[in-house]
Each structure stands twice: as structure tokens, then as C-alpha cells.
């Protein structure tokens with residue numbers, strides 16, 4: 001190879017290289033098992049990556065949930081756990097951190113995001129209600145349905161088009177929301193369920209202009225807005241990068257303004273907040289806080305720990321402040337983009353623009369010969385694992401589940417395989433290995449056949465469903 005080919009990745013992309021704002025202090029060894037072992041493990045797991053043992057995985061991009069590396073200061077915080085049953089000092093640290101960074105008044109801790117979704121859904125939804133939202137998320141929608149509500153998708157159409165370049169594909173289509181209000185009446189809509197960097201759309205952000213306009217429309221009809229704040233730091237990054245007037249503001253400032261247009265939020269702290277377990281609900285209306293506090297003691301734990309140990313709350317309080325740091329968020333989104341840019345350069349179909357937490361392979365374009373009811377995204381996840389031990393997650397027809405009315409599959413427009421990047425865990429070299437493996441299965445795509453579902457659980461079927469090769 002000629003010497004001038006030796007360029008850093010930054011040089012190859014025509015820019016100066018950048019590096020993460022941290023260095024590694026503790027490592028966890030990983031290894032790749034043989035291809036024969038991977039094939040056996042995949043078959044035993046029913047070709048469902050959720051059913052693999054993590055020891056059989058080489059690079060784990062199943063999720064960015066609870067998989068972050070904590071900092072030395074967070075680990076030090078673990079030693080400061082006040083494990084009192086009631087009134088732990090760590091709870092007050094957590095409360096102060098949420099108030100300071102998100103700006104909400106009343107905080108109820110939960111064991112993770114879905115615990116908070118359960119509380120808010122049960123507190124606010126009545127049988128026959130409608131909950132409009134910017135695309136469903138699996139656990140969010142299920143809790144809304146279990147509370148007697150019907151989720152209505154009011155995201156802009158562009159969100160369902162994997163190649164549309166709209167800079168804020170997470171935006172709410174206010175006309176769709178207005179039509180729903182006209183049809184069912186505002187009194188049947190307890191709140192709008194708004195998510196930052198919409199997970200199922202590919203990690204796509206909501207603009208500040210959109211949330212402001214949404215607030216105005218909701219004010220006219222007396223409808224509240226509750227935010228899924230799970231990945232709001234990344235949403236704030238995209239506002240800083242793309243929206244006029246925000247380039248000079250910090251992620252923390254943008255976050256606080258965004259939250260100010262909403263009435264409260266639920267949080268899976270396992271993402272932005274950099275902890276392995278934890279969540280919270282935060283609201284500005286006392287009566288909602290009271291309902292949530294009444295319920296949290298039944299389902300989670302006392303209202304000053306909600307299913308977390310004192311030490312978990314301390315690590316979380318520290319993680320809230322660390323995660324919102326501008327350099328941290330830029331490096332995090334930058335690593336996701338690094339992987340995505342490589343794939344785009346090789347003409348591998350992914351969701352664009354590249355989102356905040358993951359690269360989403362577009363399985364419909366990757367495997368155009370596999371019909372959706374033969375699970376192309378599930379197939380892709382299985383093939384990738386068998387090629388290199390990289391674990392990804394199906395986000396397509398299996399995740400969408402069945403329509404409660406007809407019992408048939410829901411056929412989502414997006415049939416995606418998600419490569420989710422944990423925060424502060426993998427290096428650029430890991431991303432290169434992942435990219436090359438995707439290229440290898442892309443090159444072999446024409447010989448690849450789909451799957452048949454042989455077992456399907458009742459709830460959230462993607463977690464435990466089993467498949468056979470066709």
C-alpha cells in the first residue's frame with residue numbers, strides 16, 4: 001500500500017480528528033467466540049438477539065439503556081449511598097439535580113423508565129381516552145393502552161420516510177393533532193405524549209419552534225404536555241447544531257428551555273443520565289405529583305427511593321450533571337455519526353439524517369427480497385451476530401406487535417435494525433469492526449433468507465419471540 005494511503009479517519013473525511021473528553025481507567029475484557037459457536041448460539045436463541053447470553057456477544061449494540069460506563073465520580077458516589085428506608089440524603093441530591101437541570105418541581109423516583117410511564121399513565125388516563133404522540137415507543141404505548149387509552153401517532157409524515165432529510169423528523173404535525181382534537185374533543189385527550197430524539201424514528205429530534213407551537217395549541221384547548229425526556233440531551237444537541245439562535249447556547253440551557261414548554265416528564269435515567277439502573281417522574285402540578293406518590297408506594301417503593309438503592313440515586317444525581325456537558329454530548333453523537341458516515345460512504349441503507357443514539361439499518365432496502373412478514377430486520381440482526389458477534393436489535397414488525405382490534409400484525413413503515421451505541425464504552429476501532437461486518441453481510445445479502453416466527457409471547461413480543469430459518 002502506498003504511504004499516502006495512511007491517513008487518519010479524520011483526514012479521510014477531510015476534517016481534523018477529535019477525541020472523547022475522558023480516558024479509560026478500568027476495563028472489562030471481551031472476546032469473540034468462533035463462528036460455529038455463534039451459529040449454534042443464534043439457533044438456540046431462536047434468532048432473537050434478546051435471548052443471547054451476553055458472554056456470547058463480542059460488541060454489544062443491543063441498546064444504550066443501562067449500558068453506559070460510569071465515571072470515577074459516579075463510582076465514588078456509590079460509596080456515599082444512604083440506605084435509609086425513608087428520606088435518604090441521596091434522594092434530595094437527585095431531586096435537586098432534576099430541578100436544576102430539567103426545571104420541574106415535584107420529583108418521584110422509579111426503578112426505570114417504564115415504572116414512571118406506569119405512574120403517569122395510571123394517574124392521567126381514563127378508559128376511552130386518546131393519547132397523541134410523536135411516534136409510539138413500545139413500553140410507553142403499552143402503559144397507555146393498559147390504562148385504557150388509545151395511542152394516536154401525530155408525528156410528521158417525514159418521520160416514516162427513512163431517507164427524508166428533514167432536520168427535525170421528530171416534530172409533531174400540529175394539523176394531525178388539531179384533527180384529533182376536532183374529532184374526539186379535548187376532554188378525551190389527557191395529555192400529549194412528546195418524546196425527545198424519537199427512538200423508533202431513528203433518534204430524530206424535535207425542534208424548539210415545534211414544542212413552542214405545540215404549547216400554544218395545547219394552551220388553547222387546555223391539554224397538557226408530558227415529555228419522554230429519556231434522550232433529551234441529544235435532542236438539545238441537534239437544536240444547538242441546527243436551529244437558528246441556539247448555536248451559542250449550552251445543551252443545559254436548551255434543555256431547560258425545552259422542558260419549560262411541558263408540564264412534566266418521565267425519564268429512563270439509564271440513557272442520558274449515565275446510570276445502569278434508575279428513572280424518575282417529574283411534574284409541575286401538585287395534584288399529579290400526589291397521585292404518583294400514592295401509587296409509587298404500591299408498585300415501586302417509598303416515594304424517596306422508588307425502587308432504587310440510595311447509592312443508585314447518588315450515581316444518578318451525579319450522572320445528570322455529567323451527561324448534560326456539551327463535550328460529552330458532542331462526542332457521544334459524534335461516535336454514532338462516525339459509524340453512520342462509514343456506512344453511508346459504502347452505500348449501505350440507513351435512516352437519515354443520522355440520529356443521536358444509534359444507527360438504524362433500513363432492512364427493507366437491505367433485504368428487498370424478504371417480505372415484511374418474514375421479518376427482514378430480525379433476519380439482519382441474526383446475520384450480523386453470526387458474522388461477527390455484534391449484537392443489534394430489531395425495530396420493525398416484531399417490535400410493532402399486533403393490532404389489539406384485528407389481532408393481525410401491525411405493519412410499520414419503518415423496518416429497522418438498530419445498532420445502539422452505549423455511552424463511553426466502545427472505541428473507534430470497535431466501530432470499524434462493526435462497519436466491516438455490516439459490509440460483509442450486505443455483500444452476501446442476495447443469498448440471505450427470512451425467518452418464521454415459532455413462538456410469540458402476549459406482551460412486548462420482541463423480547464421473547466422465537467424464530468426459525470426459512
Ligand code: P71
Pocket residue numbers: 062063064065112113114115137138139140195199228230231267268269270279
Ligand atoms: C431502548 C430502551 C430499552 C428497551 C425498552 C423496550 C424494548 C427494548 C429496549 C427504553 C425507553 C425509551 C424511551 C424513549 C422509555 C423507555 C423505557 N428504551 N422511553 O431503547 O427508549 O425505559 O427501559 O428504563 O423502562 O433500548 P426503561
